[in-house]
Amino acid sequence: MGRSKKKISAEHTSRLARIELPPSQIPVVQSELESLLDFVGRIEQLDLDSVEPFFGIAIDANPMRTDRQETSCDRTDTLRNAPQTDGESFLVPPVFGKQES
Amino acid sequence: MDLSSFNACQLLDALESQQLSAEDCVRFFLKQIANQNATLNAFYTVVEESAMASAKSVDQRRKKGLPVGPLAGLPIAVKDGICTHNVRTTAGSPMLENYVPFYNATVVERLWEADAILIGKTSMDEFGMGSSTENPHFGGTLNPWDHQRVPGGSSGGSAAAIAAGMAPIALGSDTGGSIRQPAAFCGITGLKPTYGRVSRYGLIAYASSLEQIGPMAKTVEDTALLLSSCAGHDPRDSTSATEPSEDYRAGINRPIEGFRIGVCRDHLENGLSVEITSALKQAIDIFESAGAQIVDIELPNSSNAVAAYYVIAPCEASANLSRYDGVRYTERAPTDNLDQMYSKTRADFFGDEVQRRILLGTFALSSGYYDQYYLQASKVRRLIQQDFETAFNGVDLILGPTTPTTAFKINQCRQDPLSMYLADVYTVSANLAGLPALSLNCGFDPSGLPIGMQLQGPRFKESSLLRAGHLFQSQTDFHNRRPA
């Protein structure tokens, strides 16, 4: 079917997924992913151009909610599982980093 | 009183007739856990205090003649991937090791309304990704029938807890076989309901379009009992079905005469051990003599089910697990760099298998590959669904194996993910097609390990599966056998 058979890059994919791979692990993960793709790739050969995809949900209702306010959660609950907060907001390392002076 | 031989329905009878107090009942199972959990590791969290308090409340209301729920006083174990308000919920992941939800899953809410008593949270493969519950972070769970073997997974803790008599009944969740495969390995009964039958609200997502929460217990009747309290439309879950749910236990004794049971010869004769094939053939005989008609069917696309599953599930997982970024949920790698907050946190606190599936899914969805993988797999999914539709034009249910083997040894599959994936060969189709499927014990192999039989039905025909399963259990006693 003339599909490009470009290989997976474990390194690029790990960047996309925000999972740091130590350099020594990259070839290991690379070969694992290649063999898995090899396995799932068996379906690539099937000619399914005329088949409608099925995304798993066969519900015919239009599930929607009314625009009515519900009680929000207590902030202490919302924040309590977070690694770092100031009691009001979640805190993360500075988005723009520290400016060089 | 030794309650470990009681099934859930029997316990409930004893509780209702006040021969047994909820407190004694709960105390018994907590003691069972205390005795065995150090060895089996089926529970990550046990909630003694709140369980005893709830039991006391049920007893008091009963004594006063006040109304109580349909499961009043019945202890229940819940898989640790299902959110419980103020009770730690780890999903088996280091990422959520200390996570305490601030809301209840809808099913937990319904169990609470039914006055069932949560006794603890059961072990699992991380985020449900696995078939062995050999969780490297929290420690593996042992199969009560043979401590050298795995209980199956990912709901291995719930299955082991029931098999070992640590809980009479439990909730699991099933994304590609995660209720049925451990049920088969541990010799118990497990039901994956139709997609949309039970609310997913509060089920920590692995692959949203595939998974369902379902009951696990000693008997089919017990699973029917629990399903009745869990099923039904939930406005908080857009994928929840609006079809009315039923009292599944009420109709369970209806005869199955005239039932047409489909058998896929290919699944029965190839790739199975002799013992499994012969156990299934005996089961077929039992159904035939009960008046069912056996019909040969074909499921031509089932050979591609595992491949399609291992595209779709990782794709969905790759997005579902993006929320674990170090901002809101418990763990964060020490760093003052934002990029590293993400990439180190996710490297340090996700296990290997989870990382592998996230990477696989991320790649399959990445620019230029969507059509080749996700879309193609979703088309295979359509074919599989259509195979079933065709088959169910001629039969009421389909009988086959749950697993290609009985419980495998610890460490046997850990080095080779693919061999683990292939263990799902008979179970993933029901998830891909959204159909209900029941696994029950139908015999033992020569090493005394339980063999699982799977019954699959059309959408929302849980009652057919339960009737057939119940009939089987009323004529056999496999479900009553317990590990030594």
Add this chain to the structure above:
Amino acid sequence: MSVKATIIVGLEVHVQLATETKLFCGCATAFGASPNTQTCPVCIGAPGALPVLNRKALKLAIKTGLALNCEIEPNTHWDRKNYFYPDLPKGYQISQFDRPICRKGYLDLIDPQSVSSGRRVNIERAHLEEDAGKSSHDETMQGGPTKIDFNRAGTPLLEIVTQPDLRSGHEAKTFLNELKLILSSLKVSDCNMQEGSLRVDANVNLSLATQEGNQATPIVEIKNLNSFRSVERAIEFEAERQLQQWNKDGMTIDQAPKQTRGWDDSKGHTVLQRIKEDSADYRYFPDPDLVVIRTTQADIESIQAEIKSLPAERRQILMSRYLLPAYDADVLVNQGDTFVDFFETVADQVKDGKLVSNWLQQELLRHLNATQTDIQACPVNANQFVDFLTHIQTNQLDSSRAKDVFEQMMSDSVSVEQAMKSLGIENLDSEELTAICQRVLDENPEIIAQILKGNTKAIGNLIGKTKSLNKNVSPSQAREQILKMLPKH
């Protein structure tokens, strides 16, 4: 090197929809609450929580789409747009990729002040999506942590994307004004730019007619546009900057990556924010937590029926039924529906559209602006205004005093009679007027003589004297009377 440069502009407008609650949960969308107090498991992205669509948000999106002449997708669905950012709770945004609720619409621009009147701007799509939370950075830039507030996370947005059909900053501004007018008229959004209810990004580049044929400069996305005026200025600035850049390096669209630049309003220039080396890989796929939403023809018709006249139609009516010039119609319609309603109510009774329009534009608007009130809170109601104008039309109120009377009506919220009374304005009866004129004629023989000699202008002098005898004298009536009483020659 001289080239003819055409500015090519496409806009992306994010409109916050006027719902009480968020797109997929019941948390409030109110602006300005204390951080993280309007959140729940769903909008905070708690493990296990699931989204359920807000029916009103969908309806408002469809309504907007219909007003923008869009096709409404009968089977719309939801996609996950995957990217990591601390204020994006789930690590993906629920958005719409390949089946947006609205597609292929257009908006015709009528700009009476411009020759480019009658331009059609095509709307590529309008899709629903959830907003992200808010990041507050350490303003000292000393490396302090960034604070994340998820109150805004999950707020419903409609992203309206135009085709690159706009050709100047002014045209972009005209488009945005008209869009805002429509959105306000439909009550789809409060369109408050300060609170972020309306956010605009502009994609700008130049098409250059060179000797080697047509070429295009690299596309720049301008962000941080806080007002329509900024949009206009930023586009004009960017066009100039790109032309200079082109003259310097000659880089075309194919040779340089797309840039994102931020507009600095105080400095009046754009600043490079980032260069998109490889276009972001959002890994869109259908959100398995949500189902396809079906919209029937009947649904569409019932929403269509709720849409009253849109601004363009109202301008047409003002011009055809009330005979207003295009300029007047535009000014009135730009004030919003309530103002036009007020005009129509008054003009229907006064039967002189232009008179009503003049008074509304010159006096009423001036007063409302000065007192910072809007037409809803106008101290004079339509009937009182009709009464006022009728007094002018029937000469019961002389136009020389009309402004004073109007001011009095507005400031005291009173009827025309009450205002005239409190200003001491009464109509003289003809006997009184005759007596006053007679007295002036008697006292000023020399002026009469001048008039009789042909200096007719001197009559104004006499009128002035009548007015100083009694300020209620109407100059036109006095003139008429004096002419009658002048000795014949």
